[in-house]
Amino acid sequence: MLAVDLMGETIRALNGSMVAYDGQMNFKRQGMTGGEGLRGALRRRVAGESMTLMEITGQGTVYLASEATEVTLIPLQGDTLFVESESLLAFDGQLRTGVQFTGLRGMGTGQGLATTKVEGHGMVAILSDGPAIGLEVTPGVPLCVDPHAYVAHRGQLQQDFVTDVNWRTVLGQGSGESVQFRYQGHGLVYVQPAERGGGIMEI
Amino acid sequence: MSTPTFNPATLPSNDNVNPYAFCVDLNGQWFTQKGKMIAYYGQIRFEALSAGPLDALVAAHFHSPLYAHDWIVAQGQGKLLLADRGFDVNSYDLDDGNLTVRAGNLLAFEPGLELKQSIIPGFLTLIGTGRFIAASNGPVHFVEPPIRVDPQALLGWADCPSPCHHYDHSYMRGALGVARSVFGIGGTSGEEHQFDFTGQGTVLMQSSETVADTNTMLRDLEGQIGMLGVGGLQRLQGVIQQRLAAERQ
Numbered sequence: 001m002l003a004v005d006l007m008g009e010t011i012r013a014l015n016g017s018m019v020a021y022d023g024q025m026n027f028k029r030q031g032m033t034g035g036e037g038l039r040g041a042l043r044r045r046v047a048g049e050s051m052t053l054m055e056i057t058g059q060g061t062v063y064l065a066s067e068a069t070e071v072t073l074i075p076l077q078g079d080t081l082f083v084e085s086e087s088l089l090a091f092d093g094q095l096r097t098g099v100q101f102t103g104l105r106g107m108g109t110g111q112g113l114a115t116t117k118v119e120g121h122g123m124v125a126i127l128s129d130g131p132a133i134g135l136e137v138t139p140g141v142p143l144c145v146d147p148h149a150y151v152a153h154r155g156q157l158q159q160d161f162v163t164d165v166n167w168r169t170v171l172g173q174g175s176g177e178s179v180q181f182r183y184q185g186h187g188l189v190y191v192q193p194a195e196r197g198g199g200i201m202e203i
Numbered sequence: 204m205s206t207p208t209f210n211p212a213t214l215p216s217n218d219n220v221n222p223y224a225f226c227v228d229l230n231g232q233w234f235t236q237k238g239k240m241i242a243y244y245g246q247i248r249f250e251a252l253s254a255g256p257l258d259a260l261v262a263a264h265f266h267s268p269l270y271a272h273d274w275i276v277a278q279g280q281g282k283l284l285l286a287d288r289g290f291d292v293n294s295y296d297l298d299d300g301n302l303t304v305r306a307g308n309l310l311a312f313e314p315g316l317e318l319k320q321s322i323i324p325g326f327l328t329l330i331g332t333g334r335f336i337a338a339s340n341g342p343v344h345f346v347e348p349p350i351r352v353d354p355q356a357l358l359g360w361a362d363c364p365s366p367c368h369h370y371d372h373s374y375m376r377g378a379l380g381v382a383r384s385v386f387g388i389g390g391t392s393g394e395e396h397q398f399d400f401t402g403q404g405t406v407l408m409q410s411s412e413t414v415a416d417t418n419t420m421l422r423d424l425e426g427q428i429g430m431l432g433v434g435g436l437q438r439l440q441g442v443i444q445q446r447l448a449a450e451r452q
Contacts, residue, residue, distance in 0.1 A: 129289050133207065142244075144243050144244075144247075188208060193224040193286030194287070
């Protein structure tokens with residue numbers, strides 16, 4: 001659960017994630033465009049990264065939660081965080097959001113072809129199944145991640161697939177870890193200690 | 204609250220990263236269950252047990268064809284992070300000992316250990332010296348026999364004889380009880396059947412009745428069908444049809 005103290009500022013949060021508040025709060029459902037303009041909304045619709053947010057303004061404390069999952073706070077200082085829209089709980093009002101097309105990356109894991117990016121200065125709250133672990137990536141030290149355990153990443157990272165699909169995989173005798181994301185460059189990747197189900201790459 | 208961040212140098216070596224994730228300092232080979240790897244640094248390859256070059260290793264350390272499909276070998280050098288559905292994860296050291304653990308809860312083990320199938324369906328026995336990693340839903344409790352435990356809460360046992368089944372007498376008594384025991388139907392409270400441990404040793408229990416994998420029981424039963432003859436199979440077919448008819452009503 002996340003407690004946010006507000007002194008007249010605005011935050012944006014997942015629709016329906018408010019569980020309690022005290023003080024004076026105003027909840028406003030964001031329109032279709034979600035603050036990204038008509039073009040942004042169109043991109044989001046095309047990308048299947050649907051995300052319904054609400055704006056919260058007021059004085060007091062608001063408590064946010066979603067399905068008893070863990071909440072991780074990530075401070076952004078002008079950099080960009082890439083996160084699945086389903087893992088986003090709330091963020092400061094002045095942060096900008098958008099959709100980033102990631103190519104084939106999400107195909108196998110049922111997460112679509114795109115991911116949500118959040119940029120600017122402020123706090124982002126993300127959701128994970130179990131406490132998130134941050135893993136650093138530096139040049140020359142690549143990191144491989146199971147797509148089902150991936151939550152978010154930030155920094156200057158190149159992402160690519162590692163596959164060792166061979167004839168055994170086709171026969172159903174694969175290693176079960178045939179597809180991984182590999183991150184290279186400089187940044188931070190967040191993983192969760194659990195694996196999401198779904199997607200076609202259960203091999 | 205800030206998220207702990209790690210790099211290959213600061214990740215713990217063969218220790219827990221947090222209660223739900225474990226970091227193996229891989230230098231050689233480890234057996235791991237499929238799909239439990241969440242991330243890794245370094246040069247690590249994952250091979251199915253059927254891969255040719257692994258024949259000698261599998262022949263020496265993996266004596267459970269029933270579960271061979273669920274297991275792979277991670278080999279190479281680097282830091283390997285393992286986790287299982289947000290369950291608590293712990294490592295255990297065996298020193299020339301034996302320990303039996305629920306098949307679905309065993310995440311990984313060192314090749315110093317030998318894996319065998321337990322006589323109790325759904326459990327695997329590790330023999331030898333080395334380290335293994337197991338998951339539990341909630342913290343693990345170590346208790347000493349004599350004790351009776353709920354089958355769902357049982358995680359495993361070490362250095363003591365295999366358990367036997369224990370049924371509450373009062374539950375089996377009377378006309379309804381007979382019907383239950385013969386046809387296996389009627390209401391069950393789930394508490395009339397326990398595993399009974401006697402002798403010296405340690406029993407491992409988890410603080411929940413959530414079983415990691417219900418599939419393993421089925422697989423075990425399937426594995427035992429091979430021991431039946433034609434007559435036995437026909438009888439089993441009859442019993443299954445009877446049960447299915449009862450379920451449909």
